[in-house]
Amino acid sequence: xxxxxxxxxxxxxxxxxxxxxxxxxxxxxxxxxxxxxxxxxxxxxxxxxxxxxxxxxxxxxxxxxxxxxxxxxxxxxxxxxxxxxxxxxxxxxxxxxxxxxxxxxxxxxxxxxxxxxxxxxxxxxxxxxxxxxxxxxxxxxxxxxxxxxxxxxxxxxxxxxxxxxxxxxxxxxxxxxxxxxxxxxxxxxxxxxxxxxxxxxxxxxxxxxxxxxxxxxxxxxxxxxxxxxxxxxxxxxxxxxxxxxxxxxxxxxxxxxxxxxxxxxxxxxxxxxxxxxxxxxxxxxxxxxxxxxxxxxx
Ligand SMILES: C[S@@+](CC[C@H](N)C(=O)[O-])C[C@H]1O[C@@H](n2cnc3c(N)ncnc32)[C@H](O)[C@@H]1O
Numbered sequence: 001x002x003x004x005x006x007x008x009x010x011x012x013x014x015x016x017x018x019x020x021x022x023x024x025x026x027x028x029x030x031x032x033x034x035x036x037x038x039x040x041x042x043x044x045x046x047x048x049x050x051x052x053x054x055x056x057x058x059x060x061x062x063x064x065x066x067x068x069x070x071x072x073x074x075x076x077x078x079x080x081x082x083x084x085x086x087x088x089x090x091x092x093x094x095x096x097x098x099x100x101x102x103x104x105x106x107x108x109x110x111x112x113x114x115x116x117x118x119x120x121x122x123x124x125x126x127x128x129x130x131x132x133x134x135x136x137x138x139x140x141x142x143x144x145x146x147x148x149x150x151x152x153x154x155x156x157x158x159x160x161x162x163x164x165x166x167x168x169x170x171x172x173x174x175x176x177x178x179x180x181x182x183x184x185x186x187x188x189x190x191x192x193x194x195x196x197x198x199x200x201x202x203x204x205x206x207x208x209x210x211x212x213x214x215x216x217x218x219x220x221x222x223x224x225x226x227x228x229x230x231x232x233x234x235x236x237x238x239x240x241x242x243x244x245x246x247x248x249x250x251x252x253x254x255x256x257x258x259x260x261x262x263x264x265x266x267x268x269x270x271x272x273x274x275x276x277x278x279x280x281x282x283x284x285x286x287x288x289x290x291x292x293x294x295x296x297x298x
Contacts, residue, residue, distance in 0.1 A: 004099040006033025007287040011274050013037045015230035015294035021045040022090035027074035030099040032060045039064055053123040075214040091228040092219055096238055112194045115175045120205045130201045134171050139163045150200030154184050216245045220266030223297035232292045239291045246295040267295040
């Protein structure tokens with residue numbers, strides 16, 4: 001089975017405005033689709049650094065002298081690039097979320113389609129797993145996760161049912177979790193609600209919002225003047241943060257104004273929001289929620 005079919009491939013790499021001898025970073029290597037396209041457009045003197053925290057992605061590494069794959073979380077992007085002597089780059093690409101491979105391997109626990117142990121860790125070495133969230137978080141914490149990251153109105157009642165059930169027996173598998181939450185899964189919308197529950201737990205397990213914010217905050221400093229940031233997100237929580245960061249250089253509130261009354265921001269958006277065409281969605285259904293935003297360093 002194919003590891004991952006890259007989404008908005010041309011548009012995202014076009015957004016980087018690749019210079020032949022430039023230095024680029026793909027912070028979500030996965031199956032390497034975007035990385036391969038970047039390498040195609042780079043000359044002999046160009047360089048590409050890629051990150052992925054999933055050990056499975058390392059198997060897709062590319063045999064190319066211009067390429068380095070770093071098995072780390074992109075929230076530490078600056079630190080690891082510095083390790084390779086890189087302080088400034090010409091472009092950074094991020095394609096957030098889960099790869100098809102992670103969804104398709106039942107034991108990883110990401111998919112609502114399979115019976116599996118509660119896991120959902122992108123980095124298999126992390127301690128925090130879906131089991132911990134479901135069985136060890138307080139009722140209040142579970143409610144917050146389901147409410148914030150799943151936007152589930154029944155979050156308080158769901159949290160209460162989970163806590164009452166795990167006292168009797170730990171909730172170890174996806175089937176058990178589904179059973180415990182059965183009354184919240186209307187037959188017509190079972191998959192949709194289940195997907196929201198899974199999304200919420202997955203975001204918490206992988207600390208996705210914290211990682212995304214820490215990553216974005218480092219990008220203005222890393223990019224050379226005129227350098228590009230090309231970011232694909234897959235749900236509104238992520239996209240809202242990306243959009244606000246590009247516009248304001250921060251996630252909440254408004255930035256300072258200069259003497260002319262203009263906002264002092266490090267990035268400027270390039271073009272508008274880009275989403276996949278109907279044709280792309282037909283070929284690759286997983287692209288349907290993708291939103292691409294591009295920014296340039298001022
Ligand atoms: C949607 S896939 C990327 C697919 C890739 N663009 C391709 O063309 O194959 C996202 C990848 O990013 C990785 N990832 C997600 N969050 C990460 C993080 N905080 N640090 C490092 N890698 C991360 C996941 O393990 C996954 O392999």
